[in-house]
Amino acid sequence: MEVRKLYLVAGKAEGGTPLNAFDNALLDAGIGDVNLVKVSSIIPPGAEVVVGKPNLPKGALVPCVYAERTSDKPGERIAVALAVGIAEDGFGVVMESEGETAEEAAAKAVEMVKEAFSVRGLTLKRILQIASEHQVIRCGGVVAACVYWR
Amino acid sequence: MEVRKLYLVAGKAEGGTPLNAFDNALLDAGIGDVNLVKVSSIIPPGAEVVVGKPNLPKGALVPCVYAERTSDKPGERIAVALAVGIAEDGFGVVMESEGETAEEAAAKAVEMVKEAFSVRGLTLKRILQIASEHQVIRCGGVVAACVYWR
Amino acid sequence: MEVRKLYLVAGKAEGGTPLNAFDNALLDAGIGDVNLVKVSSIIPPGAEVVVGKPNLPKGALVPCVYAERTSDKPGERIAVALAVGIAEDGFGVVMESEGETAEEAAAKAVEMVKEAFSVRGLTLKRILQIASEHQVIRCGGVVAACVYWR
Numbered sequence: 001m002e003v004r005k006l007y008l009v010a011g012k013a014e015g016g017t018p019l020n021a022f023d024n025a026l027l028d029a030g031i032g033d034v035n036l037v038k039v040s041s042i043i044p045p046g047a048e049v050v051v052g053k054p055n056l057p058k059g060a061l062v063p064c065v066y067a068e069r070t071s072d073k074p075g076e077r078i079a080v081a082l083a084v085g086i087a088e089d090g091f092g093v094v095m096e097s098e099g100e101t102a103e104e105a106a107a108k109a110v111e112m113v114k115e116a117f118s119v120r121g122l123t124l125k126r127i128l129q130i131a132s133e134h135q136v137i138r139c140g141g142v143v144a145a146c147v148y149w150r
Numbered sequence: 151m152e153v154r155k156l157y158l159v160a161g162k163a164e165g166g167t168p169l170n171a172f173d174n175a176l177l178d179a180g181i182g183d184v185n186l187v188k189v190s191s192i193i194p195p196g197a198e199v200v201v202g203k204p205n206l207p208k209g210a211l212v213p214c215v216y217a218e219r220t221s222d223k224p225g226e227r228i229a230v231a232l233a234v235g236i237a238e239d240g241f242g243v244v245m246e247s248e249g250e251t252a253e254e255a256a257a258k259a260v261e262m263v264k265e266a267f268s269v270r271g272l273t274l275k276r277i278l279q280i281a282s283e284h285q286v287i288r289c290g291g292v293v294a295a296c297v298y299w300r
Numbered sequence: 301m302e303v304r305k306l307y308l309v310a311g312k313a314e315g316g317t318p319l320n321a322f323d324n325a326l327l328d329a330g331i332g333d334v335n336l337v338k339v340s341s342i343i344p345p346g347a348e349v350v351v352g353k354p355n356l357p358k359g360a361l362v363p364c365v366y367a368e369r370t371s372d373k374p375g376e377r378i379a380v381a382l383a384v385g386i387a388e389d390g391f392g393v394v395m396e397s398e399g400e401t402a403e404e405a406a407a408k409a410v411e412m413v414k415e416a417f418s419v420r421g422l423t424l425k426r427i428l429q430i431a432s433e434h435q436v437i438r439c440g441g442v443v444a445a446c447v448y449w450r
Contacts (some may be wrong), residue, residue, distance in 0.1 A: 044359025059194025
């Protein structure tokens with residue numbers, strides 16, 4: 001499969017169980033009706049990265065970098081984030097992180113992307129980020145994802 | 151890859167190490183000689199779901215939802231289950247769970263499937279389930295899987 | 301995708317965070333610029349297994365068995381290993397393990413491969429192994445991987 005476009009999405013939700021909260025957060029993010037295949041975490045040169053929901057056929061096998069967190073502790077603050085660093089030629093690195101707030105999680109992910117570029121000797125052309133935070137009511141989940149599609 | 155048929159299988163086994171117990175449980179389930187690629191957990195509309203062992207070429211890359219549990223505590227009861235909810239058009243959701251008995255694990259998975267259908271506004275046409283339980287002798291493993299194949 | 305050749309690689313590195321240490325260890329192993337898709341752990345008959353770095357296009361989706369470990373405890377010794385058992389017809393089983401030294405981790409993986417062959421009623425024609433060990437300075441990671449490629 002040739003990946004041509006990558007979509008950054010985020011979601012959050014409550015659910016009856018941690019797995020349902022995760023499922024509901026995926027639905028909220030617009031990627032709940034596909035089969036996510038977890039991958040680590042490189043953007044192919046020439047691919048385009050956008051913030052927004054992809055239009056995926058139901059049940060498709062979809063490569064995806066994602067960070068997720070669930071909690072059944074009422075009141076707990078949960079957050080996850082992805083940062084995507086892009087080089088001049090479109091090559092990119094995705095880093096995932098978590099924290100108590102979206103801001104905190106995103107800041108950590110951005111730092112990680114900077115290191116990933118530094119060790120590769122690459123110059124950052126731009127950084128995209130996506131994050132989700134939620135204060136748990138009974139059982140909640142957050143997800144931030146980078147979906148590989150065409 | 152176009153997925154046309156999904157197979158529900160379960161297995162259990164003892165092994166010399168937790169990883170061997172898992173490997174042996176996969177062999178018991180009939181899926182020990184392939185490369186499982188873990189996916190989350192949607193049945194494409196139009197695909198057929200059956201309970202039974204698929205005929206897979208050795209070493210094939212096989213998308214699969216699975217729940218697994220291993221334990222090296224003699225006497226411990228371990229169980230895992232999958233439930234698959236199917237809608238009128240064949241679209242389905244797979245949920246995985248664990249517990250001490252197959253019955254307990256399956257009941258949890260069925261509840262999760264019901265919620266997954268409810269939040270999607272879908273009507274359940276049927277539910278399939280598969281579970282495995284085992285009382286550990288020295289080091290044991292259980293697996294329940296939904297294998298995506300053609 | 302038809303897998304024709306498998307590459308055993310290992311790496312180790314320090315990093316600013318555990319995820320960066322893992323990323324840096326992947327770079328050290330020569331597989332840091334692709335999307336790894338984790339698979340379990342069978343070598344298809346007829347495929348060739350070599351020790352050495354593959355030449356992978358940046359951003360490719362690459363099936364891979366890997367063991368990884370990170371630690372941010374200065375002074376801690378971390379190691380991971382893979383052992384690959386090969387039968388007469390080229391069918392093989394990969395087992396992953398960890399430990400404090402490469403030698404310890406590799407010995408465990410070899411034992412697991414022997415059991416995997418024994419339960420399958422197969423004769424081991426040869427065993428390959430790859431391991432990585434590292435003593436953590438501030439935050440370190442090790443990885444051992446079997447990369448599926450053509």
